[in-house]
Amino acid sequence: MPMHRPVAAVLAAALCLLTAACGSSPDDGTHDSTTEAAAARTGYPVTLDNCGEKETFTKAPSRVVVMNGASVAEVSTLLALGLGDRIVANQQGYGRSEVPGRAAAIRKLPTGDIKLNDAYDIPREAMLGLRPDLVLSVTTYGFDQKNGFATREQLKQVGANSYVSPQGCDDDPSRMTVADSYRLLRDMGKVFGVSDRAEQLIAAARKNIAAVSDKVRGRKKPKVMVVFSNMTMGSNEFSAVFAHGIVNDILAKAGGTNAFENAARTTFADLSKEKVAATDVDAVVVMAYNDPDPAAYAKKLFKEFPQWPAAKHHTYVTLSDSMYLGPSNDLAVKKVAKMLHPDAF
Numbered sequence: 401m402p403m404h405r406p407v408a409a410v411l412a413a414a415l416c417l418l419t420a421a422c423g424s425s426p427d428d429g430t431h432d433s434t435t436e437a438a439a440a441r442t443g444y445p446v447t448l449d450n451c452g453e454k455e456t457f458t459k460a461p462s463r464v465v466v467m468n469g470a471s472v473a474e475v476s477t478l479l480a481l482g483l484g485d486r487i488v489a490n491q492q493g494y495g496r497s498e499v500p501g502r503a504a505a506i507r508k509l510p511t512g513d514i515k516l517n518d519a520y521d522i523p524r525e526a527m528l529g530l531r532p533d534l535v536l537s538v539t540t541y542g543f544d545q546k547n548g549f550a551t552r553e554q555l556k557q558v559g560a561n562s563y564v565s566p567q568g569c570d571d572d573p574s575r576m577t578v579a580d581s582y583r584l585l586r587d588m589g590k591v592f593g594v595s596d597r598a599e600q601l602i603a604a605a606r607k608n609i610a611a612v613s614d615k616v617r618g619r620k621k622p623k624v625m626v627v628f629s630n631m632t633m634g635s636n637e638f639s640a641v642f643a644h645g646i647v648n649d650i651l652a653k654a655g656g657t658n659a660f661e662n663a664a665r666t667t668f669a670d671l672s673k674e675k676v677a678a679t680d681v682d683a684v685v686v687m688a689y690n691d692p693d694p695a696a697y698a699k700k701l702f703k704e705f706p707q708w709p710a711a712k713h714h715t716y717v718t719l720s721d722s723m724y725l726g727p728s729n730d731l732a733v734k735k736v737a738k739m740l741h742p743d744a745f
Contacts, residue, residue, distance in 0.1 A: 616655030
C-alpha cells in the first residue's frame, strides 16, 4: 500500500535514511558512571557549527527530543552511544532493525504523549511543552515555521539546542555516504561527552567494512535495485527506487553497483514500468519501512519481471535501518556482499 503523502514527502526530502557501527554494538544502553567520566575528560563548553548555526553546549543534554523526519538514524545513534535515558520524547521507528534488540528498545522509549501534526511529527507548542534541552531533526524541515514546527531560534529562547543531521542542511540526501553516519556519531559523541565511545564505534565499523570489501575486491559488480517496499514517492509505480545516496556507497563497499544510478540525479528515480523492465537487475535490496513482510514485495517483483537475472536466481535481501544514515551501515555492507558474492564468505 502506498505511503500517506505527508510521510512520503518528508521521507523523500529527509532520507537520511536512512544506520551502525558494528553488530556487537550496544543498542539500548543507558549512560552510567563512564558517561560522566567521559564528559569530564572531554570538557565543556562544546560548540558545533551546524547548518550555519553555532550551537554551544555547556553540559551534556538530559532532555532530548528526537523528531520523526521518517528517519531512525538519530535515535539509533543515541542508543548505540548508551544515551537512551536522555530521551524524553522519540518519534522515530521503522518497526524493524538489523541490530538485535534495537527495534524493541526504540518501542520502549517515551513518546511524550504528543498529538502529532499531518507530517506525523511534533508541532511547535507541543515541542516547547516538552521542555527539551536538545532537539534532533533529520533536516531543516523539522525547524521550519511554515510547517508548524518550532524554529531553532524559538528553541534557543527556551534554552534548547538544536541539531540537523549530516546532509540535512539543504535537504539533499543524494550526496550522503557512510562517512555521514560516522559524522553523526562523532557529533553526538562530542555533544554528550562520550567521544571515546563514538570513536570506538566508528573504528569497529570501518574495520568490519574493510574486511568485507577486501573479500569482494576485484570481482564483477552485479547491478542492484534498491527499493522501498510498497511505497510510492512520485507519479509512477516505481518512484521509491534509489538512484543516489548512502545506498550507493554501501553497494560499492559490498562489491555491487546501483542498476538505476543513471536514471536520475536525485535520490530517487521516478521510473516507468517499461524502464524497470528494460533494465538488467542482478539482485534486489528491499528496504522495509514499517512493512511487516518485505520479502513478499521481492517475490512480487520477481513475478512481475521474470526476465531479470535476480528473478531467475531469486537473489534478494531485505534490510531496514542498516541501509540508511546511522550507526549500523557495516551490517548492510556485509549482508549485501554475502548476497552478491556468497562464495567469498
